[in-house]
Amino acid sequence: MSTRPSEEECLESAQLAIDAGFEYLTGTLFYPSVVELLKGTGIKYYPFVGDVGGSPVTLKGALEEILADAKRLEKAGVSGLDLVAYRYADGDPVELAKKLVAAASADVIIAGSISSVERLRVVDNINPFAFTMGGALFDGKFAPDGDFRENLEAVVDVMASI
Template sequence: MHHSNLIVMLTYQDFTVQNAYQIFEECKDTAAQYWGFKDKGLPEIEMKELFNYMKSCGKTTVLEVVEYDEAKSLEGAELAKACGADILMGTTYFDSVNTFCLANHITYLPFAGEVVGRPSILKGDISQIVEQAQKLSERGVSGFDLLGYRHEETPEALIEAFVEANDLPVCVAGSIDSYDKLDFIKRVNPWAFTIGSAFFDHKFDGSFSEQIDKVVQYISQEDALPS
């Protein structure tokens, strides 16, 4: 059985942390395969260095871009290419971004629904968000970046309905900060989920690397209790 993948985000409150390289260095031998950060917080040269190092350690790399207009979203895609990111998460969907990612072999997971602000908030009702995703599926996107727990009204109902309605990979991103939420993720079983700020706030107890391994182990067990 497939278990949801943890994407470790070296971000706090939607910005990449200054010591992201150091944290990855300390945690590179943990069980997490997927590693990423946001497009804001580090100079581009440092982002390139970090992604190169992650890839040399055999990791799959993720750049999440929080942008809502076409020009800035396309800049984010160009940054993903320049940094050698395997996956671009985020941006409002635009054909130009999708075309760019397809041409450059970048896995593109645009935001599902209407996303605003930073830290981001997800708006729209469940049926609208699901319907929009089905239309985007036909345009060749690789999957979706669903800010499920950032939804204004019914986060868990939205996540469950969205994952059930989509054949493409869904990453539930943002605000996963408890074992209760991990239990829900285990039940719904999306392709992936992100954790960033919660690791910095020690929501899963222990050092950064200990928390990563705890979460990976917990999500992969059929029945588990936090130690």
């Protein structure tokens, strides 16, 4: 799937989520057809909020536009919102995340570039529903000589100490 997936690609991802028994579908663009396909499956749909695209995914736009998009998505029936806060190109990512978490009636997942103990502490303070990690674990950001598991264990240890 591209970083600016088509409706067809998002529907394929949703069908995979159904077929595989996923609990969550996160990090896609929003399409009403995906909401419809997921109805009655129990799968929670958390599309990206705001104007996202590129590789790695970048978030653009004014803070007010992103907050308005969150409200639009909530009204459209999503379970939650996927915010790439640390990839926000047009403002302060922490301010954006705090304001979105406070304003949203849906759950918020923060995704992307959570790659340091400092950022883990900030994300914990923002208190989203959840956060996701990928590259930081594969790239050894928390246990430089460790494998994926050792990096994940280091993150678990940090989170337990907060």
